[in-house]
Amino acid sequence: xxxxxxxxxIWEAHLVAVEDDGAALLYVDLHLxxxxxxxxxxxxxxxxxxxxxxxxxxxxxxxxxTPTENQRAGVSAIADASARRQVExxxxxxxxxxxxxxxxxxxxxxxxxxxxxxxxxxxxxMVIVCGDSHTSTHxxxxxxxxxxxxxxxxxxxxxxxxxxxKAKNMLVQFHGAPPIGAGAKDMALALIGQIGSGGGAGHVIxxxxxxxxxxxxxxxxxxxxxxxxxxxxxxxVAPDEQTLAYLxxxxxxPKQGWVDASSFWRxxxxxxxxRWDTVVDVDCTTLAPLVTWxxxxxxxxxxxxxxxxxxxxxxxxxxxxxxxxxxxxxxTPGQKxxxxxxxxxxxxxxxxxRIEDLRQAASIAKGRKVAPHVRAMVVPGSGQVRAQAEAExxxxxxxxxxxxxxEPGCSMCLGMNPDKALSGERVASTSNRNFExxxxxxxxxxxMSPAMAALAAIEGKLADLRRLGR
Amino acid sequence: MTPFTTLxxxxxxxxxxxxxxxxxxxxxxxxxxERSGLARGLFADQRFNPDGRENPDFVLNRAPFRGxxxxxxxxxxxxxxxxxxxxxxxLDFGVxxxxxxxxxxxxxNNCINNGILPAIADxxxxxxxxxxxxxxxxxVDLSSQxxxxxxxxxxxxxxxxxxxxxxxxxxxxxxxxxxxxDEIAAFERRRVVWL
Numbered sequence: 001x002x003x004x005x006x007x008x009x010i011w012e013a014h015l016v017a018v019e020d021d022g023a024a025l026l027y028v029d030l031h032l033x034x035x036x037x038x039x040x041x042x043x044x045x046x047x048x049x050x051x052x053x054x055x056x057x058x059x060x061x062x063x064x065x066t067p068t069e070n071q072r073a074g075v076s077a078i079a080d081a082s083a084r085r086q087v088e089x090x091x092x093x094x095x096x097x098x099x100x101x102x103x104x105x106x107x108x109x110x111x112x113x114x115x116x117x118x119x120x121x122x123x124x125x126m127v128i129v130c131g132d133s134h135t136s137t138h139x140x141x142x143x144x145x146x147x148x149x150x151x152x153x154x155x156x157x158x159x160x161x162x163x164x165x166k167a168k169n170m171l172v173q174f175h176g177a178p179p180i181g182a183g184a185k186d187m188a189l190a191l192i193g194q195i196g197s198g199g200g201a202g203h204v205i206x207x208x209x210x211x212x213x214x215x216x217x218x219x220x221x222x223x224x225x226x227x228x229x230x231x232x233x234x235x236x237v238a239p240d241e242q243t244l245a246y247l248x249x250x251x252x253x254p255k256q257g258w259v260d261a262s263s264f265w266r267x268x269x270x271x272x273x274x275r276w277d278t279v280v281d282v283d284c285t286t287l288a289p290l291v292t293w294x295x296x297x298x299x300x301x302x303x304x305x306x307x308x309x310x311x312x313x314x315x316x317x318x319x320x321x322x323x324x325x326x327x328x329x330x331x332t333p334g335q336k337x338x339x340x341x342x343x344x345x346x347x348x349x350x351x352x353x354r355i356e357d358l359r360q361a362a363s364i365a366k367g368r369k370v371a372p373h374v375r376a377m378v379v380p381g382s383g384q385v386r387a388q389a390e391a392e393x394x395x396x397x398x399x400x401x402x403x404x405x406x407e408p409g410c411s412m413c414l415g416m417n418p419d420k421a422l423s424g425e426r427v428a429s430t431s432n433r434n435f436e437x438x439x440x441x442x443x444x445x446x447x448m449s450p451a452m453a454a455l456a457a458i459e460g461k462l463a464d465l466r467r468l469g470r
Numbered sequence: 471m472t473p474f475t476t477l478x479x480x481x482x483x484x485x486x487x488x489x490x491x492x493x494x495x496x497x498x499x500x501x502x503x504e505r506s507g508l509a510r511g512l513f514a515d516q517r518f519n520p521d522g523r524e525n526p527d528f529v530l531n532r533a534p535f536r537g538x539x540x541x542x543x544x545x546x547x548x549x550x551x552x553x554x555x556x557x558x559x560x561l562d563f564g565v566x567x568x569x570x571x572x573x574x575x576x577x578x579n580n581c582i583n584n585g586i587l588p589a590i591a592d593x594x595x596x597x598x599x600x601x602x603x604x605x606x607x608x609x610v611d612l613s614s615q616x617x618x619x620x621x622x623x624x625x626x627x628x629x630x631x632x633x634x635x636x637x638x639x640x641x642x643x644x645x646x647x648x649x650x651x652d653e654i655a656a657f658e659r660r661r662v663v664w665l
Binding site for chain 2 (some may be wrong): 016017019021022023025027036037039042043048050053065080082083085086089119131132133147148149150151152154155158159160161163193197198202226227228231235254255256258260261296317318320321322324379414415416423433435436437438441443
């Protein structure tokens with residue numbers, strides 16, 4: 001018998017039952033909920049007279065439609081009536097069903113995928129679900145973490161289990177060290193560019209290789225966050241000493257059980273003879289800072305590249321998609337990405353709203369000024385990130401350079417709150433989706449790393465980080 | 471949940487790849503605590519111009535397709551956000567079946583959980599079906615896993631047996647899982663928890 005992958009092991013350790021039709025009943029260790037995808041699920045419980053089976057394994061936050069200023073004023077700070085009703089409903093549901101909640105304005109609140117790890121709730125070997133596709137983020141700790149729909153949220157609330165089907169195993173090996181100027185975001189975008197938006201479909205990915213081992217926990221979170229953008233169910237990195245060092249002492253991490261927990265976590269890895277359905281190799285040694293030019297993340301290229309001619313794609317579907325994307329983005333084939341004037345900059349999101357991301361952006365912003373025609377926002381991923389950044393003086397670096405220093409939340413990543421781009425505005429964004437209308441109807445999103453976005457703010461146009469010698 | 475058995479309806483062609491859930495239901499319609507009433511938001515940024523008037527070029531605004539209950543779609547349909555609001559909006563509009571070469575997984579599950587049939591067919595078959603979507607009625611039969619075009623041509627599609635049974639029965643997962651409460655409790659007794 002061949003060895004097992006980390007995914008196989010976590011899967012088998014959480015099997016409650018297997019149905020005749022092959023569906024597994026998988027136990028859920030951590031269920032994260034938030035205001036947008038949960039109200040119908042709690043309403044379903046109420047209608048059926050059901051309770052939350054394990055409220056202590058459930059944690060609620062408010063992040064998607066919360067404003068990023070004046071949060072101290074509470075729910076009344078939310079101008080939009082239906083958004084306000086959702087946040088109020090989340091508070092009521094948490095209270096009525098006994099679920100712990102970090103309300104808006106609480107120093108622990110923030111984007112759900114930033115809060116879980118930094119509170120030490122996200123741990124190796126867990127099954128973690130949330131009604132949000134970017135739940136893949138938590139895989140950075142060697143957990144099996146994936147997004148679910150609202151009907152499934154209700155199922156997990158009622159039973160603490162999920163009906164799921166085993167995916168295939170994919171190994172993605174990042175070889176070599178990325179050159180100066182390229183990092184976790186570029187690794188993730190490079191993979192999507194290589195295998196496509198649907199390239200990971202049907203698989204759970206394990207990220208491995210020298211470049212992954214050398215990533216910080218923040219970098220691994222970024223890499224796993226963008227897993228869903230290649231279509232895979234989940235992405236994970238086997239835990240190592242760095243994972244354990246990050247977790248130790250965090251509020252949700254084991255205390256008297258630490259020795260037992262950490263020695264178990266050290267065993268969580270794929271066997272040397274594990275069977276992989278698919279293996280993908282990515283060469284990091286030639287990696288450049290990447291920028292998306294289209295309306296899905298596979299439409300990506302090095303900052304030094306020109307916008308491709310749609311006719312250059314062999315596949316007629318990709319041709320049509322590129323044509324539509326260039327029309328939406330207001331770009332023409334042959335135009336250089338470098339030098340493209342931008343209107344807005346967004347630094348934040350569950351992809352890049354953590355402390356290391358803000359440090360990288362601040363190192364570019366320090367002593368410089370945002371171009372006069374650009375509106376640039378820095379939105380920390382959580383209250384903790386914000387506090388840490390302020391303790392390090394990063395907020396003053398940003399505000400001195402002319403960036404807005406905001407309160408935590410999903411902000412401009414998805415335009416569900418007051419932070420939106422206007423139609424036709426070109427945005428340098430550290431988020432994870434460049435879909436049509438994602439950041440506001442008609443808004444034109446270019447995805448990139450935090451350092452590249454900060455540089456775009458300063459230059460007022462897309463610029464090559466490598467020209468700074470870093 | 472309404473069972474899915476057979477459907478006789480107009481199909482609308484929508485061949486682009488990677489149609490994401492932000493397109494299917496834009497974010498401005500997510501701030502609701504209801505499952506119903508989302509039809510007006512379906513493909514809103516493409517169906518309606520910024521002034522609120524209908525975009526006459528969009529397929530669902532064209533005469534034979536306004537009442538389409540079937541979509542003939544491209545690869546990776548429903549990618550992106552996990553929002554179940556996307557299938558809720560499709561259902562509210564009247565769509566009960568989507569035929570595509572592939573679906574994004576969360577969206578696929580969300581369809582099954584709402585009685586929408588996500589039928590997977592070869593890319594060549596999808597191209598053929600799209601070409602035959604002329605406003606006539608298609609017949610989709612789940613138990614035989616077939617689609618018959620207005621011209622009478624028959625094609626097959628795939629769906630995994632468990633999900634097929636669930637759609638045919640209109641089964642509710644929570645009720646089924648609660649029958650296994652003893653097994654869940656037994657799992658919880660052997661589950662390791664570190665304090």
